Amino acid sequence: MLKVFKNDYRLHGMLMLIATFFVMGIIGCANLTPKKQLTTYYGLYNSQYVQYMTKTGWAMDETGVWKKVDDPVLTEEERIILRKKKKILTEMYPLVKLYDEMVLGTKPFSAKTEQDLLNLVDQLSKLVPG
Amino acid sequence: MTPAMVELLKLSLGLAFSLARTNGATEAEIDALYQTAKDEFTKNNPALLEDV
Numbered sequence: 001m002l003k004v005f006k007n008d009y010r011l012h013g014m015l016m017l018i019a020t021f022f023v024m025g026i027i028g029c030a031n032l033t034p035k036k037q038l039t040t041y042y043g044l045y046n047s048q049y050v051q052y053m054t055k056t057g058w059a060m061d062e063t064g065v066w067k068k069v070d071d072p073v074l075t076e077e078e079r080i081i082l083r084k085k086k087k088i089l090t091e092m093y094p095l096v097k098l099y100d101e102m103v104l105g106t107k108p109f110s111a112k113t114e115q116d117l118l119n120l121v122d123q124l125s126k127l128v129p130g
Numbered sequence: 131m132t133p134a135m136v137e138l139l140k141l142s143l144g145l146a147f148s149l150a151r152t153n154g155a156t157e158a159e160i161d162a163l164y165q166t167a168k169d170e171f172t173k174n175n176p177a178l179l180e181d182v
Contacts, residue, residue: 042171049174053179086182096171
């Protein structure tokens with residue numbers, strides 16, 4: 001059973017998707033304060049980042065530093081998804097930092113930044129393993 | 131299941147459940163969740179994401 005799970009990347013993807021939809025549901029449906037929404041963005045980014053790093057053979061050591069520990073064999077399908085995910089996370093990182101500054105009041109509120117973030121979250125949800 | 135997958139699963143589910151709690155959380159609890167997530171975020175620089 002565990003061996004099947006270990007090798008079933010579709011199942012891995014589905015589990016991550018369920019978690020992502022759960023988070024997106026909270027973002028979309030719940031009436032979150034800006035700080036709660038920001039915390040949600042941080043959490044979503046972090047979970048997707050960890051998934052990418054794990055999938056590409058990286059692990060965080062006990063000091064909190066990422067280290068390459070494995071060289072996994074990836075299918076072309078997985079590579080395509082990971083490339084899209086990297087692009088989204090790279091775009092998302094500065095926007096989350098900017099949103100943090102908006103919430104803390106050090107930068108003026110921008111509806112465009114908020115919408116851009118929601119669009120990236122939407123794109124993340126569409127990265128379904130084939 | 132590899133330890134990394136276990137961690138990943140725990141993280142995802144933990145995140146989902148912790149966020150589900152935020153609506154009923156106190157201000158102090160929200161602040162703690164926010165700070166933990168922000169600290170982790172600062173370690174997760176996208177420049178480290180290797181090309182595949």
